[in-house]
Amino acid sequence: MPDVILKDTKSRMAKSIEYFQKELRGIRTGRASTALLEFLKIEAYGAMVDLRDVAAVSVPEATQLLVKPYDPTLKNGIAKSIETADLGLNPQVEGESIRINLPPPSAERRQQLAGQVRKLAEETRIAVRNERRDAMKQIDARVKDKSDSMSEDHGKGMKSDIDDLTKTMISEVDAVSDSKTGEIEQL
Numbered sequence: 001m002p003d004v005i006l007k008d009t010k011s012r013m014a015k016s017i018e019y020f021q022k023e024l025r026g027i028r029t030g031r032a033s034t035a036l037l038e039f040l041k042i043e044a045y046g047a048m049v050d051l052r053d054v055a056a057v058s059v060p061e062a063t064q065l066l067v068k069p070y071d072p073t074l075k076n077g078i079a080k081s082i083e084t085a086d087l088g089l090n091p092q093v094e095g096e097s098i099r100i101n102l103p104p105p106s107a108e109r110r111q112q113l114a115g116q117v118r119k120l121a122e123e124t125r126i127a128v129r130n131e132r133r134d135a136m137k138q139i140d141a142r143v144k145d146k147s148d149s150m151s152e153d154h155g156k157g158m159k160s161d162i163d164d165l166t167k168t169m170i171s172e173v174d175a176v177s178d179s180k181t182g183e184i185e186q187l
Contacts, residue, residue, distance in 0.1 A: 005142075006161055009135040013128050013169045020124040020173060024180050027113055032059045032102050037067065042081045044074055051078065067091070067098040105184075114181045121177035125170055132166040 025035035038052040051057065055069040055078060067082075069075050079091040079098050088109065091100045105113065136159060142148045143155035150158075 005135055005138050005158065006165070009131050009162060010165055012131045013165065016124050016127040016131070017169060017172055017176070020120055021176060023120050024117065024176065027116055027180065027184070032061070032063055032065050034059060034065070036087065037065060037082065037100075040081060040085055042074070042078055044071075044077065051081075054078070063102045063104075065100040065102065067100065068096065069098075072096045110184050113184045117177055117180045117184065121173055124173045128166060128169045128173065132162055135162045 034057040037057050040051040041048045042051050042054055044054045054074055055067050058066045060066050069078055075093055075098055079093050082089055082091045089100050091098045139155050139158050142150040143152055
């Protein structure tokens with residue numbers, strides 16, 4: 001039964017890190033990535049939908065994205081949404097597709113992006129520490145509950161395991177954050 005607390009905590013911490021990594025994919029480095037646009041919200045057919053649901057996004061060159069709408073009538077709306085998305089991109093409509101050249105980000109923009117990465121990393125660290133706190137509360141409640149079979153010593157061991165897990169997860173967040181920040185600043 002006590003292993004359940006550890007497994008649940010590990011699972012929730014891992015989900016926080018997974019979300020962090022997904023969010024980082026949308027932060028632009030010098031290289032083109034379809035993740036930059038996939039989750040961009042586009043108004044189509046009277047609703048807001050992800051770009052990937054109404055168009056194919058590809059990377060024909062290292063600094064270029066190509067968006068091919070499944071319905072060509074959406075191309076102007078998609079181009080307008082990309083322009084207004086505050087990504088610093090300038091889409092060009094060519095026939096039935098949209099070509100986006102990714103300029104190398106300025107030094108100021110790179111600093112902004114690195115700051116964004118650090119902010120997301122801190123939010124993830126907070127989420128991991130919150131999971132730790134919740135697990136500690138569960139352990140304390142189980143130790144206090146005399147009808148439960150968890151002894152104080154076992155509770156202390158569990159807390160130690162949770163602390164070790166927290167340190168491991170936070171170091172993973174730091175490693176991912178440092179890697180992404182290095183990628184941004186390396187341009």
